[in-house]
Amino acid sequence: MGQALSPGDRIQSHPAFAWPTAKAHGQSAVGEAGIWYDSRIVLRGSVVFCTLSAAALAVGLYGPIFDVGVPAGLVFHHENSPTPRKHLIETMGGGVALLDYNNDGLLDIFLVNSGHLGAEAKESFDRANPRYWNRLFRQNQDGSFTDVTAAAGLSSAGDANYGMGVAAADYDNDGFTDLYVTSYGRNILYRNNGNGTFTDVTARAGVAAGGWSVSAGFFDFDNDGKLDLFVTRYMEWDLMHSKSCGVSPKIYCSPSEFPAASSVLYRNRGDGTFEDVSLASGIAAKKGKALGVAFADYDDDGFADIFVANDGMEQFLFHNNGNGTFTERALEADVAFTDDGKRMSGMGVDFRDYDNDGRPDIVLTDLARQTYGVYHNEGHGAFSYRSLPTGIAALSGISSGWGMRLEDFDNDGWKDLFVAQGHVMDNVEQIDAGLHYLEPPMLAMNRGGRFERRDSGSPQPVAGRGAAFGDLNNDGWTDIVMSVLGGKPLVFRNRGGPAHWLTLSLRGTRSNRDGFGARVRVNGQSQYVTSAGSYLSASDKRVHFGLGAATSAQVEITWPSGVVQKMDDVPADRFLTVVEPERP
Amino acid sequence: MPALLIILLLVWQSPAPEALAHLKGGGDALSQGRPAEAVAEFRRATEAAPELPAGFVGLGQALMQSGDYQGAVTPLKRALELNPDLPGAHQLLGFALLASGYANEAIPHLEKVQALDALGVAQLKMGKLAEATASLQAALAKRPGDVDLMYYLGRASGLLSRQTFEQLRATDPESARAHQILGETYAVLHNTAGAEQEYREALRLRPATPGVHLELGELYSAESQWDKAEREFRAEANLQPGDAEAAFRLGNALLQQGKVKEARRELERARGLAPGMADVLYALGKAASLDGDKVAAEKAWLAVLDIEKDGPLAGQAHFGLAGVYRQRGDSAKADAEMMEFQRLQKAVR
Numbered sequence: 035m036g037q038a039l040s041p042g043d044r045i046q047s048h049p050a051f052a053w054p055t056a057k058a059h060g061q062s063a064v065g066e067a068g069i070w071y072d073s074r075i076v077l078r079g080s081v082v083f084c085t086l087s088a089a090a091l092a093v094g095l096y097g098p099i100f101d102v103g104v105p106a107g108l109v110f111h112h113e114n115s116p117t118p119r120k121h122l123i124e125t126m127g128g129g130v131a132l133l134d135y136n137n138d139g140l141l142d143i144f145l146v147n148s149g150h151l152g153a154e155a156k157e158s159f160d161r162a163n164p165r166y167w168n169r170l171f172r173q174n175q176d177g178s179f180t181d182v183t184a185a186a187g188l189s190s191a192g193d194a195n196y197g198m199g200v201a202a203a204d205y206d207n208d209g210f211t212d213l214y215v216t217s218y219g220r221n222i223l224y225r226n227n228g229n230g231t232f233t234d235v236t237a238r239a240g241v242a243a244g245g246w247s248v249s250a251g252f253f254d255f256d257n258d259g260k261l262d263l264f265v266t267r268y269m270e271w272d273l274m275h276s277k278s279c280g281v282s283p284k285i286y287c288s289p290s291e292f293p294a295a296s297s298v299l300y301r302n303r304g305d306g307t308f309e310d311v312s313l314a315s316g317i318a319a320k321k322g323k324a325l326g327v328a329f330a331d332y333d334d335d336g337f338a339d340i341f342v343a344n345d346g347m348e349q350f351l352f353h354n355n356g357n358g359t360f361t362e363r364a365l366e367a368d369v370a371f372t373d374d375g376k377r378m379s380g381m382g383v384d385f386r387d388y389d390n391d392g393r394p395d396i397v398l399t400d401l402a403r404q405t406y407g408v409y410h411n412e413g414h415g416a417f418s419y420r421s422l423p424t425g426i427a428a429l430s431g432i433s434s435g436w437g438m439r440l441e442d443f444d445n446d447g448w449k450d451l452f453v454a455q456g457h458v459m460d461n462v463e464q465i466d467a468g469l470h471y472l473e474p475p476m477l478a479m480n481r482g483g484r485f486e487r488r489d490s491g492s493p494q495p496v497a498g499r500g501a502a503f504g505d506l507n508n509d510g511w512t513d514i515v516m517s518v519l520g521g522k523p524l525v526f527r528n529r530g531g532p533a534h535w536l537t538l539s540l541r542g543t544r545s546n547r548d549g550f551g552a553r554v555r556v557n558g559q560s561q562y563v564t565s566a567g568s569y570l571s572a573s574d575k576r577v578h579f580g581l582g583a584a585t586s587a588q589v590e591i592t593w594p595s596g597v598v599q600k601m602d603d604v605p606a607d608r609f610l611t612v613v614e615p616e617r618p
Numbered sequence: 619m620p621a622l623l624i625i626l627l628l629v630w631q632s633p634a635p636e637a638l639a640h641l642k643g644g645g646d647a648l649s650q651g652r653p654a655e656a657v658a659e660f661r662r663a664t665e666a667a668p669e670l671p672a673g674f675v676g677l678g679q680a681l682m683q684s685g686d687y688q689g690a691v692t693p694l695k696r697a698l699e700l701n702p703d704l705p706g707a708h709q710l711l712g713f714a715l716l717a718s719g720y721a722n723e724a725i726p727h728l729e730k731v732q733a734l735d736a737l738g739v740a741q742l743k744m745g746k747l748a749e750a751t752a753s754l755q756a757a758l759a760k761r762p763g764d765v766d767l768m769y770y771l772g773r774a775s776g777l778l779s780r781q782t783f784e785q786l787r788a789t790d791p792e793s794a795r796a797h798q799i800l801g802e803t804y805a806v807l808h809n810t811a812g813a814e815q816e817y818r819e820a821l822r823l824r825p826a827t828p829g830v831h832l833e834l835g836e837l838y839s840a841e842s843q844w845d846k847a848e849r850e851f852r853a854e855a856n857l858q859p860g861d862a863e864a865a866f867r868l869g870n871a872l873l874q875q876g877k878v879k880e881a882r883r884e885l886e887r888a889r890g891l892a893p894g895m896a897d898v899l900y901a902l903g904k905a906a907s908l909d910g911d912k913v914a915a916e917k918a919w920l921a922v923l924d925i926e927k928d929g930p931l932a933g934q935a936h937f938g939l940a941g942v943y944r945q946r947g948d949s950a951k952a953d954a955e956m957m958e959f960q961r962l963q964k965a966v967r
Contacts, residue, residue, distance in 0.1 A: 373935065428845075428875045
């Protein structure tokens with residue numbers, strides 16, 4: 035029996051479409067079932083409780099969704115140092131994370147830098163030079179940002195590490211979000227000290243990995259309440275054995291020129307250390323060319339499964355056997371290839387339910403002259419390839435996609451698709467005049483399971499790479515931070531609209547504190563709680579739902595512990611923190 | 619063959635013993651791969667018996683074997699002066715002249731012995747493109763795997779095509795066909811805007827010009843503009859309802875947009891127009907599969923495999939069949955199809 039929530043929360047006026055005007059908010063009360071009533075309830079001008087007018091609907095359907103730009107204080111330039119030698123790492127970097135590192139209720143931005151590449155193949159990237167630092171930007175109350183990298187202790191990324199991506203989660207369940215930065219070289223785990231600073235605990239934790247790591251994500255594969263860590267590795271490659279391909283022009287080599295590598299799975303022991311269980315779990319048995327990773331429980335057996343986006347070969351779907359091991363089942367599940375049996379250059383990935391049938395589907399981005407893959411979860415462990423019927427194939431034939439996510443940007447109850455785009459080769463026009471290195475990102479609106487292109491608002495084409503998603507100004511509408519290879523990041527500020535929404539923050543007690551792996555159902559939609567997915571990036575860990583015209587919601591949360599929590603008549607347009615009951 | 623030629627010549631020429639010895643020495647040296655020695659021997663033979671064509675033929679052949687094609691021309695010509703009816707000498711002289719860049723002079727000698735391969739090349743060099751295409755096609759029919767012949771035939775037919783198009787444009791530069799050709803040229807250069815403009819102009823001048831909508835549709839397909847492609851393919855299909863390619867392209871454009879049922883109808887029509895097209899059958903299977911009709915998909919993909927045993931389309935058909943059988947719960951058949959798919963994948967690699 036769900037519990038009805040009564041209104042009466044403090045409602046704060048908020049000028050519609052303003053940016054940035056977020057306020058700090060305190061959490062006000064704890065409900066009987068552990069439901070926190072958050073006072074961050076935002077009225078969107080005068081239209082919130084009005085019937086959706088035709089004019090408002092027209093704005094929602096046809097007007098631009100995002101204002102795109104760079105907020106004050108977000109001063110960052112990604113340094114990839116392209117060379118005539120065309121080292122592959124040059125074109126692959128640019129991770130971004132959205133996290134609230136200081137628990138002030140506002141999302142902050144962490145951007146991964148790459149490093150200096152000289153004429154010689156030196157395993158040193160000048161990372162001590164501030165130009166090549168990763169950067170943490172704290173969001174201020176007025177929506178501007180302040181660079182707190184040095185104060186937070188994040189300036190040293192290790193000189194031998196050419197930066198790639200980032201994962202974000204509270205791995206030690208202390209209530210503060212930690213960071214894991216991947217590199218060509220040694221990865222770094224930064225523990226959040228809870229006082230605005232971080233400590234490099236990589237050595238003690240045992241998670242340096244090595245080689246060329248790309249995307250990573252925290253998840254709890256054994257449901258023991260402690261977040262484990264999955265790290266994708268691209269291939270066996272190093273600067274000494276780097277090579278370029280082509281003669282005139284020289285181009286970045288295809289991954290087929292290099293041997294495959296295995297990804298890494300670290301089990302969290304709960305004492306600040308991790309155990310490398312790649313071999314024991316079966317993950318290392320499959321060598322791939324992994325760039326992206328996403329988690330979901332696709333067969334509803336209560337255990338998190340892993341989808342790995344591989345470049346230029348079959349994709350991997352690691353089914354969690356529930357006993358600490360995984361079995362790779364992409365072929366059996368029909369997600370290894372396209373429906374033509376063709377390999378894809380998998381890069382970014384999301385594992386989310388796009389058609390509201392309650393089962394997580396898979397969307398995969400890849401290179402131009404392929405089409406993005408949409409795998410519809412048919413139940414019983416099987417998928418069907420749906421790029422054509424969803425319209426995604428028609429939208430992606432000449433685009434190359436990286437960071438991405440299925441997210442309801444217009445709060446109509448259907449998850450839309452945003453993809454950071456740009457070809458891998460900076461001279462692709464010389465190879466194929468029909469393609470472009472710089473591309474605008476793709477925004478495709480979901481109309482009942484079929485996607486339609488819409489202007490993302492991006493002012494110019496860029497080499498998009500990472501993309502993180504979250505509600506920067508706490509207005510109930512999802513924003514985006516997209517990294518640009520060798521450039522400045524872009525922030526896509528959602529203009530909002532008349533539809534309603536609900537955003538949940540989960541706090542696990544028996545489960546991991548972030549509630550990662552919980553399945554949340556709201557008014558017929560479902561979300562799997564995770565900050566992973568996309569490419570090189572980590573998103574807001576809060577769970578967002580668009581409610582359309584509905585002013586209340588039925589909420590059901592299935593925690594990784596197995597506890598099921600239900601709430602009826604939850605009023606729309608608010609942030610709720612839901613605490614997992616300590617007893618079932 | 620030239621060694622045999624020399625022997626035959628000798629049979630009825632009764633040369634002097636000294637010349638005969640040099641001819642034999644030259645022949646032996648040639649057959650044993652010592653062309654320099656052969657040249658010397660044949661030269662002595664021509665000195666000992668200057669009225670004997672065999673010595674000049676041998677000398678020409680030996681010089682050619684040493685790589686001195688130009689040097690071979692004079693003795694071979696001398697041989698033909700002495701006896702104009704020596705087919706072998708005509709053939710050698712044709713080759714030598716062609717290799718030395720005298721294609722025009724080579725042609726009558728090559729024609730005389732119907733050496734179609736070299737004749738085709740010589741005609742190509744002289745810009746006799748229609749004749750070259752015919753000669754090379756006939757030569758390739760005799761030696762189907764000869765990549766050099768394929769190259770020259772491709773080049774000759776390409777140039778012939780260009781020449782004809784240039785003639786067309788010169789005849790009527792403002793005709794629909796002239797604009798269509800310009801559109802094609804722009805399309806090859808990936809100048810989509812230019813190509814589109816020319817195709818549109820062609821259609822303005824003569825709306826029912828066959829093929830223009832098809833090419834315009836292909837232009838949009840390459841840009842992944844499937845809605846526009848569909849419009850053009852549909853226009854072509856309306857113009858030429860019996861054209862299987864137009865029906866296939868329209869079906870594929872519909873399929874790419876996920877309009878599965880419409881695609882299926884159009885692809886069925888394409889199959890009716892051209893029952894043996896594996897591409898049509900494969901796409902039809904795919905449309906049927908997306909439409910949930912696995913039985914029809916299976917039938918279409920099996921038909922693909924009747925036509926194509928190997929190659930990418932066969933691999934795709936096996937992959938599709940594996941999915942059909944897996945969904946049907948027939949894991950043995952699914953595994954067998956998957957094995958075939960993987961075998962063909964390895965073959966492609």
